[in-house]
Amino acid sequence: MNSSREGRNGRAALTHGRLAFAALILCNLFLAFGPWMVRLADVGPVAAAFWRVMLASPVLLLVGYHAQKRTVRPDRGLVVTILVGGFFFAADLAAWHAGILQTKLANATLFGNASSFLFPIYGFLLLRRWPRPIQAAALLLAAVGTALLLGSSSSLSTTHLVGDLLAMLAGLFYTFYLIAIDKARKTLAPIPVLALSTIAGTLPLLMFALLLGETVMPHNWAPLILLSLGSQLLGQGLLVYAIGHLRPLVVGLVFLTQPIVTAAIGWLVYGERLGPLEIGGAALICVAIVLIRTPARLESQHVATHLESDRRVG
Numbered sequence: 001m002n003s004s005r006e007g008r009n010g011r012a013a014l015t016h017g018r019l020a021f022a023a024l025i026l027c028n029l030f031l032a033f034g035p036w037m038v039r040l041a042d043v044g045p046v047a048a049a050f051w052r053v054m055l056a057s058p059v060l061l062l063v064g065y066h067a068q069k070r071t072v073r074p075d076r077g078l079v080v081t082i083l084v085g086g087f088f089f090a091a092d093l094a095a096w097h098a099g100i101l102q103t104k105l106a107n108a109t110l111f112g113n114a115s116s117f118l119f120p121i122y123g124f125l126l127l128r129r130w131p132r133p134i135q136a137a138a139l140l141l142a143a144v145g146t147a148l149l150l151g152s153s154s155s156l157s158t159t160h161l162v163g164d165l166l167a168m169l170a171g172l173f174y175t176f177y178l179i180a181i182d183k184a185r186k187t188l189a190p191i192p193v194l195a196l197s198t199i200a201g202t203l204p205l206l207m208f209a210l211l212l213g214e215t216v217m218p219h220n221w222a223p224l225i226l227l228s229l230g231s232q233l234l235g236q237g238l239l240v241y242a243i244g245h246l247r248p249l250v251v252g253l254v255f256l257t258q259p260i261v262t263a264a265i266g267w268l269v270y271g272e273r274l275g276p277l278e279i280g281g282a283a284l285i286c287v288a289i290v291l292i293r294t295p296a297r298l299e300s301q302h303v304a305t306h307l308e309s310d311r312r313v314g
Contacts, residue, residue, distance in 0.1 A: 020245035021293065024254045027238035030230045032261030036269070037227035038097060044214025045097030048224060050205035052093070053198050055228035064195030078184060082193055085180025086200025088173045093201070094208040096170035103163025111164055114171025116142070116255040119178050123248030134291055135249060142253050142288040148281025149259055178243065178251070185244035194240045198232060253292050256285045 034052075041048040100108045120139065124131055131139065177197070184193045209216055218224055243251055260282045267274055274282075 017245055020242040021250070021254075023238040024242040024246060024251065025257065027235050027242060028254055028257045029261055030235035030238070032258040033265065034227060034231040034235070035100070035262060036265055037223045037230070038100070040223040041218065041227070042220050043216060043218045043224070044209055044212065045100060046094045046205060046212055047209040047214045047216045048227060049090075049093035049097050050202065050209050050216070051218070051224040052227045052232050053090070053202050053205060055225060056232035057195075057199050057202055059233060060191060060195035060198050064192040078187060079196065081180050082184050082188075082196040083200040085177045085184070086197035087204055088176040088180065089197055090201030090204040090208070092170045092173035092177060094205060095166045095173060098212070099163045099166030099170060103167060108163065108167045111167035112170050112174075113146070113255060113259060114168055115175040115178060116146075116252045118171065118175040118252075119255075120249040120252040122175065122179055123252075126248075131249070138249075138253060138288040138291040141284050141291065142256055145281040145284030145288060146256055146259065148277045148284065149263065178248075181240055182243055182248065185240065190237065190241040190244065194236055198236070250292055253285075253289055257289070260285060 038045055038048045041051075043051070096108065096112045099112070117139070120131075181193060181197065206216070239251075263274055263278060263282070
């Protein structure tokens with residue numbers, strides 16, 4: 001009986017892992033279109049972030065309310081963790097969007113993706129162990145690939161210093177947000193977590209936009225609706241689901257698919273052609289993601305073989 005139950009649990013975990021990885025890939029595809037929508041919006045960049053979360057909040061609140069009836073009721077400490085995570089998410093959006101206006105887009109993308117490396121470091125600290133050789137190799141390949149992908153179009157100078165610092169700060173804030181979500185997902189379902197964190201970021205973003213003197217009310221709603229649907233409802237929704245089933249290292253490295261998609265958008269929409277170095281960098285990032293998934297696949301095969309052996313013995 002115990003063997004049968006363990007077998008079902010093991011197969012369920014493997015299925016969730018595969019679905020979560022697919023969700024993480026889709027999440028980053030949706031999120032990569034966000035900067036394009038911000039560029040098309042006729043409001044300020046922080047105001048665009050406000051509408052991104054504001055438009056999504058009623059939908060998430062409604063769906064999250066019904067989902068919460070079928071899951072564990074959170075205690076006060078957990079709710080506070082999610083709300084703090086939501087504030088860091090708002091701070092991330094505000095800093096990154098403001099940084100885009102004061103530095104090159106490549107710089108903002110490069111420094112804004114600092115969470116791709118900071119979040120895995122958090123994971124290793126949590127496990128209290130050093131990365132295995134294949135994990136270290138994947139991180140190194142990802143770092144080199146990112147530098148090649150963005151290196152030819154990014155540059156460091158005093159002119160861009162403020163924007164670069166804002167983008168780096170955004171990456172740090174996003175790491176804190178991911179840590180809060182990772183803790184919450186150990187107890188709560190994805191939608192309630194996302195609903196609470198989204199609502200928590202709405203008022204701070206509106207205050208940031210007003211303090212910066214930005215135009216808040218739009219004339220063209222289409223980019224903001226697409227931004228809210230793609231980046232918040234679909235992108236963050238898939239991310240919050242995936243983060244409950246995948247290691248921080250996998251989550252962090254797959255984030256690097258966003259610069260690849262963003263570069264492809266720039267190529268197709270704005271004629272920003274990619275050279276051999278950029279294409280080689282994208283290829284290295286893809287290799288790093290394959291490497292980081294290889295141990296998981298081998299482990300899955302081992303578990304499947306073990307379960308089949310137990311079934312035959314039983």
